[in-house]
Amino acid sequence: MNKKHIFVILYSLSFLIGQSSVFESEPGFIRVKADSSSVPIYLDGNLIGHTPIKNPIPVMEGVHFIGFHPPSFKDPFISYGKVNSDKQIFVLSGDTVNISFNTFLVDNNIKKIKKEYQITNYIGIGMLSLFLYQLWIISS
Numbered sequence: 001m002n003k004k005h006i007f008v009i010l011y012s013l014s015f016l017i018g019q020s021s022v023f024e025s026e027p028g029f030i031r032v033k034a035d036s037s038s039v040p041i042y043l044d045g046n047l048i049g050h051t052p053i054k055n056p057i058p059v060m061e062g063v064h065f066i067g068f069h070p071p072s073f074k075d076p077f078i079s080y081g082k083v084n085s086d087k088q089i090f091v092l093s094g095d096t097v098n099i100s101f102n103t104f105l106v107d108n109n110i111k112k113i114k115k116e117y118q119i120t121n122y123i124g125i126g127m128l129s130l131f132l133y134q135l136w137i138i139s140s
Contacts, residue, residue: 028091029056030066034101042067042086051101061093068101 032041034051041048043066048057051068067086091097 025061026094027058028061028093029058029096030064030089030091031056031096031098032066032101033099034068034103036103039068039101039103056096059091061091063088063090065089066099068103 030043032048032051032053034041037051039051041051041053043057043059044064065086065088087099089097089099
């Protein structure tokens with residue numbers, strides 16, 4: 001056999017030995033549901049799509065973070081308040097994980113956090129006023 005035949009045989013074998021699909025093992029799936037439509041869904045920090053997502057999302061086996069940012073999240077307060085909308089999930093190979101987001105409850109939670117933040121600010125302003133009043137009394 002000459003070198004050309006050996007090269008053709010090795011080249012042909014590389015297709016047989018090579019990876020047969022995109023996933024090395026069977027992928028897992030994530031099925032996402034939400035109580036409202038047009039909610040953006042983020043998987044590991046990447047935008048996957050907006051609800052409703054009809055087909056399950058194929059993912060590699062392992063830990064993934066899935067979250068949402070409903071339209072009410074345009075408020076910059078969210079960067080300061082503690083709101084856990086992201087979920088940490090573990091997907092097994094060949095398994096489907098069902099995730100359900102309730103954006104209405106998160107919106108109510110945000111309103112509650114804003115109210116607590118506002119009350120905390122009022123208490124701080126009151127304490128500062130008392131401190132300044134005491135300094136004014138001491139200085140006179």
